[in-house]
Structure formats: C-alpha cells, structure tokens
Amino acid sequence: GENVEQHPSTLSVQEGDSAVIKCTYSDSASNYFPWYKQELGKGPQLIIDIRSNVGEKKDQRIAVTLNKTAKHFSLHITETQPEDSAVYFCAASAYQKVTFGTGTKLQVIP
C-alpha cells in the first residue's frame, strides 16, 4: 500500500517568514495530493490540492509543488501569520483511498 512520509514533525517560524513542509510517497499510482490543516479539536480542512498532471499550484500565500519522478511534494506558506499555527497533513490518493502523512505542527511566533 501507499506510504507517505512527512517532514519536519514540528516547525517554528517568525511571523512573516516562510514555512516549507515536505512529503514523499511510495505508490506511483497516486495521482491526487491534498494538503489539510487541522486545528485543535477539529477535523482536517482542505487548504490546497494538486493533481499529478500539474507541477505547481498557488493560492494566495499557499503553494504546492509536485515532482512525480522523485515522488516528492511540498507545501510552501509565505508571509506566515499567527492564525497559520496548526497541524498540517499531506496526503496521497490512489484507487480512491487517501493516505495521510504523520503531520507537521507549525507554530508561527508573533
């Protein structure tokens, strides 16, 4: 089955700086890569996604990149704000099943 690894597990940045979270996946059949933000006591919320026919996607301060050859994908948050503090999960989807990474706890220091 699919295996998704995510790094780092924790990340502290100063407000206004950028944050980068990296993931790798194992199943070459994966073709959909969503990123979720989870706040304490809440379910994961989709923040951005990318499909395997696209190398990069941007939505305001958030961007994702995908390298299918290397099976790497990354989340980039620019101009971080305190409300970006949360746990972020990458995921890879193959055969209608989404496999999650272990999460990155992002702390944005005001």
Place this chain on the structure above:
Amino acid sequence: DTGVSQDPRHKITKRGQNVTFRCDPISEHNRLYWYRQTLGQGPEFLTYFQNEAQLEKSRLLSDRFSAERPKGSFSTLEIQRTEQGDSAMYLCASTLDQTEAFFGQGTRLTVV
C-alpha cells in the same frame, strides 16, 4: 447542507461496552470514508463506501468493528467490546467521485 456532520462529538465508555457513531455526509456526495486518528498521528484509513456498497476495509478494522451505509446516505460505525486501544478520534469524510474530501469534526472516543 453545511458539511459533514458526526454524532456524538465525544463518547466516554467503559471497556467491554459497545458504541455506535453516526456520520451524515454532504448530501450529494457518493463516497464516504471512515478514518481513525490517535494523538500526534495522521488519520488512518479504516473503510469506505461508494453509495451503499462497502468497497474496502483496512486491516485495522478488526472483527469488532462494523460499518454500514444502508441507504447510501448516512453511515454508522459500531465498535463491539471496546478496548482501551480503541480510544481515538474517529473521523468521517465524504467526496463526490474523485473530488476533494470534506471531513467532519470527528467523534472522540475514550475507553476507560
């Protein structure tokens, strides 16, 4: 429809008791997923339905666990003879075909 709804939000039960959780997906979504999440970990896939058909079950889903989606709308997840290791957040998500998955707020189960 405001999103995926799960009930209850919290459940405390004694070891050995049975519990049942409910998930109401977004109304037009045909796929419904159950995940389990323990502290500090990502959600782990348990099972999923396409309409009323249960198409895949994880090996995490022991024979004490059963899920149903009788009319292709809401779903229930039952855990029989609960064990302390069952304590976790149980998340439900729904999608329309291969579009983005929307998660509910989860049901936090504590087995004492």
